[in-house]
Amino acid sequence: MRHIRIFDTTLRDGEQSPGVALSLQQKLEIAHGLARLNVDIIEAGFPVNGASEFECVSRIAAEVKGPVICALARTHKLDIERAAAALEKAEKKRIHVFTSASRVHLEYMLRKTPEEILEISDAMVRYARQFTDDVEFSAQDVMRADIDFVLRLYEAAINAGATTINIPDTTGYGTPQEYGALIRRIHEEVVRGRDVHISAHCHDDLGMATANSLAAVENGATQIECTINGIGERAGNTSLEEVVMALYVRRDHYKAYTQINTRELYRMSRMVERYTGMVVPPNKAIVGDNAFAHESGIHQDGVIKNKETYEIMNAELVGRQPAVLVLGKHSGRAAVKKALADLGYKLDDAQLGAVFARFREIVERKGPIEAEELRALVESESVSTPHLFRLERLQFFSGYGMLPTATVSLETPKGLVTTTAIGDGPVDAVYKALSEAIGFKPELELYRVEAVTGTTEALGEVTVKLKLGEVLATGHGVSPDIIEASARAYLDAANKLATGQSARHPKSLEEVQRSGLGK
């Protein structure tokens, strides 16, 4: 097994993400987090950029122990001197000197000939070696460069003292086959068994950064440059969590390992997301919200039976909570049954069928629900109470300066009954219409409404107590709409009164209607 060094450049290339500027405190916290993650090298910044960048690199160099601390420098003496000065207090320091390789960079950006670039690179690598014996050399845009020139440039850099040669696909242009083939040629024709690390530095413009970095490993690279969450210039860099977990999960294939403490990955991802303001998409591999979530019924059923059916790694391995089963539109009975069992409910098939029918109705209207909302649902009217009255339709009209009016249609033992009433508010109007439709008039002893999970998107849960003579019944109703939940709660209690399920004096519907009509 080969050791693949993880070179984290979140604080340098990652911070080059348009719009991102990290404070000294944030950079220090990220650097300490990277040390906990156990990365091999932290590229802390580009000191010639200015006083505050210089200060960040020096503080990281002085305070963060463990990884090699690296600073970037152009092929300019001043850049190298600023890098060396900023790294002065580091236990282990690396200067990363870079030039360019492609014709378009040389001709238009640097305005130098290939021969001049060779000469300057040789001189600047030698200069950097005067400050440290750990010097990395890069030539930007190798994938659009002339291959013979690339090989000569890296040969010159090694001869000048570079101990790591980094091969940047600066514009994310290469395919895995092409990038892998280039790394192989550099390995065989330039490094030729010398004690020099080959490093992959890939950008994600075509979404191939991770694939390209792994192709590099297959072809002789022993270092990967990457960032947390894959942030960086334009479409970003290779994502650290992706390459680390790919190397771990497919160690059978790559025959390589990193020394990353994978249980810190999720924490780091959240920290970088918070500080940079670059939101991680839900479907992002390893760290996205959905990376370990299952909503489809078939997947959920498989995962309940054996999670290996749809999971190639444990969420805990990357520092996350165990995989979750999202209760949504695509869920099946297995997931709902499992969620209910986790909540302590054991339902028979008929009860499960009733809960599942209401569950489907709700998730189609409102989207996924949480376990607590499922609990509210199961405790609501649908499950345990025999239904004499079932809500078929509900319409209400209310507003400031308006007369609250409600129309309800109930399925009753006498068939469909539709009634309309006016009330002091929409719930009052609904309750008057309901009592008209059920044929008796209980008193409302208690009315309570709550948002199950405390947000405006939560299911509304209504609890009522209805009293008919001496008999009390409690009802629960749940719905994304609190007026509907109120109607359901009322009917739940009314059904209990009418079917003798209430606390005292079981009565038949006829008795209830005879004794308690109140009209």
Ligand SMILES: CC(=O)SCCNC(=O)CCNC(=O)[C@H](O)C(C)(C)COP(=O)(O)OP(=O)(O)OC[C@H]1O[C@@H](n2cnc3c(N)ncnc32)[C@H](O)[C@@H]1OP(=O)(O)O
């Ligand atoms: C692919 C990468 O990620 S490369 C790193 C990119 N990162 C950054 O640029 C962030 C930090 N950059 C900075 O703070 C500034 O750009 C500085 C301090 C480096 C330079 O600032 P300025 O002097 O104002 O120059 P400016 O940014 O306008 O232009 C860049 C100059 O560097 C030169 N340059 C670019 N790359 C290199 C290199 N590898 N070696 C030598 N010179 C280089 C350019 O040719 C240009 O020179 P010119 O002004 O003579 O035309």
Ligand SMILES: CC(C)C(=O)C(=O)O
């Ligand atoms: C500085 C170099 C290594 C770079 O970031 C790139 O070429 O993408």
Ligand SMILES: [Mg+2]
């Ligand atoms: Mg880069």
